Amino acid sequence: MSAEAVAPAPVIEQEELAQAGEILAAVQHAFSGRVVGQERLRTALLVALLAEGHILVESVPGLAKTLAASTLAASVRAEFSRIQCTPDLLPSDIIGTQVYDPRNHTFETQLGPVHANFVLLDEINRASAKTQSAMLEAMQESQTSIAGVVHKLPTPFMVLATQNPIEEEGTYVLPRAQMDRFLLKEVLDYPSVEEEVQVLERIENGTLGRDTHAQAVIGHEHVAWLHALTKRVYVDPAVKRYVASVVAATRGDALPAEVRGYVDMGASPRATVAFFQASRALALLAGRNHVLPEDIRALRHGVLRHRVHLSFEALAERVRVEDIIDAVVKTVPSP
Structure with a gap:
């Protein structure tokens, strides 16, 4: 080693x-x-x-x-x-x-x-x-x-x-x-x-x-x-990649085409770390010693709603940031 x-x-x-x-x-x-x-x-x-x-x-x-x-x-x-x-x-x-x-x-x-x-x-x-x-x-x-x-x-x-x-x-x-x-x-x-x-x-x-x-x-x-x-809660490498992919999908050209004009700035790497830490805590609350992809999806709004910044167009059309997050998460294949 x-x-x-x-x-x-x-x-x-x-x-x-x-x-x-x-x-x-x-x-x-x-x-x-x-x-x-x-x-x-x-x-x-x-x-x-x-x-x-x-x-x-x-x-x-x-x-x-x-x-x-x-x-x-x-x-x-x-x-x-x-x-x-x-x-x-x-x-x-x-x-x-x-x-x-x-x-x-x-x-x-x-x-x-x-x-x-x-x-x-x-x-x-x-x-x-x-x-x-x-x-x-x-x-x-x-x-x-x-x-x-x-x-x-x-x-x-x-x-x-x-x-x-x-x-x-x-x-x-x-x-x-x-x-x-x-x-x-x-x-x-x-x-x-x-x-x-x-x-x-x-x-x-x-x-x-x-x-x-x-x-x-x-x-x-x-x-x-x-x-x-x-x-000590276990996070599988596939789940780690899933977390990173979800956060990356909120940025720039990786955004789904239908919401790309609504996002001024995507989530920072702190969102990836937040998913990692919070999902471990949520798994322990559920009585598990490992994280599931469902934990990531359950935390998507709490972790991303204050890190995905909307454009003026989204604010003018009263687009909810939660709807944009849902659209982003749907594009990322779950492990």
Whole structure:
């Protein structure tokens, strides 16, 4: 074996899968005990947690995004921080700053709210571009720099950012470089009538409200074990090629002819990596030790909707990016 060869990860045994299933079931039960419905959001949050990624959520207000993030954090005994983004928010308000102590004539570093395990950036598109860029180092390198000193972020660390697609006044478009940092983008819809009635019933019987909190069901050591287990999920070379082919099909002349004029820019190689990481997490959630092509197709919207950028023509004709993604995936032969 050459020095550059990498030994394959050991096969995940059934006992390990069963243990992971019990841990994940406990977290999902704790989540469902506080959040009504929102199965797609629950799955996306767990995939991001297992894959050590970040998630961008787009929806109108009032769809339990804050509740979902805080519940997940509480269920894994993690520190939760919420940052309300506004146009006057400064980078130092997020990452921290140095404060002068007149008693000792020294500067003390005060870490900002980003130094938590789960960070909710509420309405991220209301923050200025300078403030948004302050999150790039944190999301990509898991660290912040204050006065030239590097401060590592805690483990686990996950950012859940939300944006309101309805109100555009006083908002800033997220730079493409920052959009690419998010493992997944989830778009939420309104709950059903039955789910809204269930919310009212939980408020009435006292199981949902300001004074109720989710119980911790696992700890950081369990999350670290799940992270290591996720990295051992097997991805066949044929599935890897399928992933790369799907992402490549979103670019330039590789696009299907019927949608080529609707795409301004295709997905970057980060999309390929995101598919690889997220599909492993999704397979583990399903109780499997290997990735299937179906996992890639199930993740296609979450991985690509914020990485395939539409042209002016598509926006003018109100073409949905999900429809373009579906057309692209159909052209790629499945292994």
